[in-house]
Structure formats: structure tokens, C-alpha cells
Amino acid sequence: MSxxxxxxxxxxxxxxxxxxxxxxxxxxxxxxxxxxxxxSAREKKLTFANWPLYIDTDDEDESLRPTLAAFEERxxxxxxxxxxxxxxxxFFGKISPALxxxxxxxRDLIVISDWMCARFVRLGWVQxxxxxxxxxxxxxxxxxxxxxxxxxxxxxxxxxxxxxxxxAYNRKALGRELRSVSDLWxxxxxxxxxxxxxxxxxxxxxxxxxxVDITRWKEDDFHAVCDRVQKLVxxxxxxxxxxxxxxxxxxxxxxxxxxxxxxxxxxLQADKPEIEFLxxxxxxxxxxxxxxxxxxxxxxxxxxxxxxxxxxxxVAAELAAWVNYVCPVPAARDVLANSKDEETAALAxxxxxxxxxxxxxxxxxxxxxxxxxxxxxxxxxxxxxxx
Numbered sequence: 001m002s003x004x005x006x007x008x009x010x011x012x013x014x015x016x017x018x019x020x021x022x023x024x025x026x027x028x029x030x031x032x033x034x035x036x037x038x039x040s041a042r043e044k045k046l047t048f049a050n051w052p053l054y055i056d057t058d059d060e061d062e063s064l065r066p067t068l069a070a071f072e073e074r075x076x077x078x079x080x081x082x083x084x085x086x087x088x089x090x091f092f093g094k095i096s097p098a099l100x101x102x103x104x105x106x107r108d109l110i111v112i113s114d115w116m117c118a119r120f121v122r123l124g125w126v127q128x129x130x131x132x133x134x135x136x137x138x139x140x141x142x143x144x145x146x147x148x149x150x151x152x153x154x155x156x157x158x159x160x161x162x163x164x165x166x167x168a169y170n171r172k173a174l175g176r177e178l179r180s181v182s183d184l185w186x187x188x189x190x191x192x193x194x195x196x197x198x199x200x201x202x203x204x205x206x207x208x209x210x211x212v213d214i215t216r217w218k219e220d221d222f223h224a225v226c227d228r229v230q231k232l233v234x235x236x237x238x239x240x241x242x243x244x245x246x247x248x249x250x251x252x253x254x255x256x257x258x259x260x261x262x263x264x265x266x267x268l269q270a271d272k273p274e275i276e277f278l279x280x281x282x283x284x285x286x287x288x289x290x291x292x293x294x295x296x297x298x299x300x301x302x303x304x305x306x307x308x309x310x311x312x313x314x315v316a317a318e319l320a321a322w323v324n325y326v327c328p329v330p331a332a333r334d335v336l337a338n339s340k341d342e343e344t345a346a347l348a349x350x351x352x353x354x355x356x357x358x359x360x361x362x363x364x365x366x367x368x369x370x371x372x373x374x375x376x377x378x379x380x381x382x383x384x385x386x387x
Contacts, residue, residue, distance in 0.1 A: 027100055029124040029295060036104060040301035045078040046108040047299075048306065049091075051289070052083040054111070054161070056322035067318050071309045077302050088116040095294065099125045104296035109303040111160045114288045115200040118150035118368040126156045126292045133304040134158075136311035140329045144360060145288055149215070150368050158307050159288035161263075161319075162326035164277075164352065164363065165196075165205050166284040168250060168260035172274035180280045181209025184257055190237045194249060194258040195229070197241035199381040204285040204366035205259060211282060214366040222377055230384050241385045250275060262352040263325035277352060279362055286363040288328065321347055327354060 040046075058064035068079055085091045091112060095105045112120075120126050131138050137158055151157045169178050178184070184193050196202040204214045206225045232238045239255060247264055249255035251272060265277040293303050309315055316329035317336045321344055327333070337348035351359050369377060 027123050029099070029102070031124065031128075033102065034124060034127050034295045035300070036296040036298055038298065038300050040299045043299060044076050044302070045080065045299060046302040046306065047080045047082070047106060048109040048303075049082050049084050049107045050111045050160075051085045054083075054289075054323060055081075056319055067310070067315050070315070071306055075302075075305055075309075077305065079306065085111065088113050092116060092119070099123075099295055102296075104298060105294050107294060108297040108299040109306065110292055110294060111289050112292070113200070114148060114150070114157070114159075114290055114365075115368055117157050117290050117292060118148075119371075120292060120294075121151050121156055122371065125295050127295060127297065127300060128155045129158070129293065129304055129307070130301070133301060134308040134311070136308045140311050140313060140316070140331050142328050142330050144286060144363065144365075145328055148288075148365055148368075157290040157292050158311075159290050159328040160310070161323055162286060162288040162328050164262040164279065164284050164286055164326060164355075165201065165259060166262060167205075167257060167278040167280060168246075168265045168268075168275055169257035169278065170250065170253070170272075170274055171276050173253060174256050178257060178278050180282055181205065185232065185237065189257055190235070191239050192254075192256040193232075193237060194239050194242045194246050194255050196246070196259045197243060197385050197387065199378055200369065202241075202259060203377075203381070204364075205280070208283045208285070208364075209280065214283075214285065214364050217367055219373065219377070223380065226380050226384060233384060263323065266324040266350065266352050279359055281362075283362040283364055286326070286365050320353055324353060326352065330354065 055065050056067050058066060065081065068081060071077070072079055091110075095107070095110075098105045117126075141154065141158070142162075145159050145162060146154055148154070148157075167178060167181070167184065171177060174188075195206075203222060203225060204217075206229065207214055207217055207221050210221065210224060212221045229238070239249070242249070242258070244261075244264065246255070246258045246260060247268060250258060250260075251268070260277065262277055265275060268275055291307050293300050297303060310319065311329055313329055313331040313335050316327055317332035320327040320329075320332055321336060324347075333348045333354040337345055339345045347353055355363065
């Protein structure tokens with residue numbers, strides 16, 4: 001499954017703009033029309049939509065989610081938890097008709113990738129959070145994640161988990177170490193390299209390989225990357241473009257190096273320790289999948305309390321130990337380090353869960369693609385990938 005393709009190909013913002021000219025209400029919702037009467041005080045419940053396999057479960061009963069149960073017991077708030085998000089664009093298509101028409105979605109809290117969060121924020125489809133109810137978020141949110149371009153000050157979004165897009169490779173089979181993005185283009189890797197197929201997932205790391213500051217990239221930087229990738233496709237250096245199925249190629253040995261997500265590689269290393277994850281010398285992309293409260297949510301205050309629950313370092317540590325992505329709560333590291341369980345304590349030293357200072361200096365959050373840019377960039381990239 002992909003945690004990270006029609007609306008993307010069209011350019012979601014542009015497509016909605018076209019609909020507005022066909023008798024469909026204008027997409028943008030002003031601040032005055034985003035909130036509904038909050039029932040949190042009298043209805044101690046909320047609905048939380050997330051991705052599959054993205055929360056801790058009990059070892060003996062997978063239907064039980066310990067961190068969620070702890071919140072319910074402590075707060076008295078019942079959580080209806082659904083694992084209904086399998087693709088950002090698919091979920092966008094599922095709830096956008098309600099949001100476009102000024103109707104509630106039936107969900108109080110959702111988790112989607114930040115590049116899609118940017119679309120929701122631009123459209124005014126999410127509510128700002130009340131940080132007075134979220135002291136843990138205020139205190140413990142990683143400074144690297146506090147001020148993305150699309151949501152300055154993180155007023156409307158809060159990271160659920162973060163990750164790094166870098167390079168995974170089989171050092172044992174390759175017989176040498178990789179250091180940079182350009183190392184992927186070495187002759188001995190011809191036909192043994194894959195790249196991610198999604199525009200939003202792939203472009204930033206490739207630009208970093210060219211020395212581009214991805215916080216302020218230009219369209220010329222993007223087209224320079226595309227020119228190079230097209231030549232590598234034509235020469236059959238790149239084996240194929242993938243979703244999360246790159247793991248199968250890496251495990252089988254059909255591929256020796258590929259674009260990859262840090263959390264996936266941590267889990268793969270349990271069975272394949274010869275697989276390494278590289279933060280290239282030029283840097284890597286730091287991304288998040290974030291919590292948002294959609295317009296007209298009926299239990300906003302309850303949702304804000306749940307978000308803050310997951311920013312308690314004890315809770316964040318428990319979640320991080322299960323999902324193995326980059327923890328957005330650095331203080332959770334000390335909690336894990338003090339664990340009596342040796343395997344759990346070792347996670348505190350894993351830089352792919354808690355990046356060290358050296359690694360953090362090489363991570364950057366990419367500027368998001370604007371609605372005006374997306375149609376042209378998507379057309380160029382999808383033409384190369386074959387979508």
C-alpha cells in the first residue's frame with residue numbers, strides 16, 4: 001500500500017477550479033464558514049480516520065490499540081477509529097464532495113501526507129486548532145517540523161509521523177558503499193535501480209542530488225531533473241518506477257538500489273540486515289503525514305485533546321516503537337532509552353527514528369507544488385513514468 005492517480009495527474013486544485021465554472025460551488029471556504037457547533041462537551045466521542053498499520057496494536061489481539069485505549073480511559077472520550085485511507089488522492093476524492101458543498105465529512109480527525117494537506121489548507125477545508133488545549137504539541141513538536149511552507153506555524157496541521165525519502169541499497173550484493181544520489185547512475189547499477197513513481201514522492205531527492213535547495217526550488221530545477229531521468233529511462237538504466245512495491249524488488253535482488261522511505265527500510269532490515277538506508281551527502285527530504293480537523297467536524301475539542309495525547313513523550317515513544325517512522329516528538333527518545341527491554345531501548349539510538357544532529361542538518365522539507373505549477377509538472381513527470 002502507498003502512504004504517500006487521476007486528480008494528481010490533472011492537478012487537484014486546477015481540476016476543482018474547472019468544476020467551479022460548471023455550476024459547482026467555488027472550492028475555497030472562508031474562515032467564517034469552517035466551524036460547526038461543537039458537540040464535544042455533551043458527546044464524549046470522535047471519529048478518527050487513518051492509514052492501515054499506522055498505530056500500535058496489542059501483540060495478542062490486533063483489534064486492540066493500547067495508546068488509543070489509554071486516551072479513552074483517561075479522557076472518557078470514545079474513539080471510532082477507521083483504517084480507511086489507502087491513497088491520498090483516493091481519500092481526497094472520497095471526502096471532497098462534502099467539503100466542496102459545505103457539508104460535514106463524518107470525520108473529526110484525518111491523517112494525510114503533507115503535500116495533500118497543503119491542498120486542504122489552500123482550499124480552506126480544515127480548521128485551525130486551539131493550542132490552549134494542546135500544551136504537549138506546543139512544548140514537544142520537533143522544531144524541524146514547526147513551520148512548513150503550506151501551514152506557517154502549524155496552525156491547522158500537526159505531524160502524526162514523519163519519514164525520510166532517501167536511498168536503500170544492498171551493500172553486500174553491490175560490494176561497495178553509496179554516498180550520493182549521483183552514485184545511482186554508476187554503470188554497474190544499470191537496470192538495477194528504481195525510482196518512486198509519484199511526482200510528489202520522487203522529485204525532491206532528485207533535485208537535492210543536483211545541489212538544489214528544495215525549500216525554494218524553481219521550475220527549471222524540476223525540468224533539469226526530468227531531462228536526466230528521461231535519458232536514464234531511454235538507456236534502460238532505471239529498471240522501473242514503483243509505489244511501495246520497491247521492497248519486493250529489493251528483497252529479491254532484482255534491484256540493488258532505489259528511492260525508499262526510512263520506515264520501510266527499518267522494518268525490512270529485521271529480515272535483511274544487508275539492506276542499508278542512505279541519507280545522501282547532498283541531503284534528503286523530510287516529510288510528514290499530518291493530523292487535520294476537517295471543516296464542520298462536530299467534535300473538534302475532543303480531536304484536539306487526542307492529538308495532544310499523542311504528543312505526550314510516553315505515548316509518542318510507545319507509538320514510535322511500533323511504527324518505526326521518524327518520531328515528531330524528540331523527547332520520546334529518552335523514554336525509549338530508559339526502557340528495561342533491550343530491543344526497545346535500542347530504538348532510541350536508531351537515527352532513522354531519532355535523527356542525530358549530523359543527519360538533521362541534511363534534512364529539508366520541500367516547497368510544495370503550487371496549483372498553477374502542478375498541471376504542467378505532472379504532465380511532464382507522468383509522461384516519463386508512463387502514467
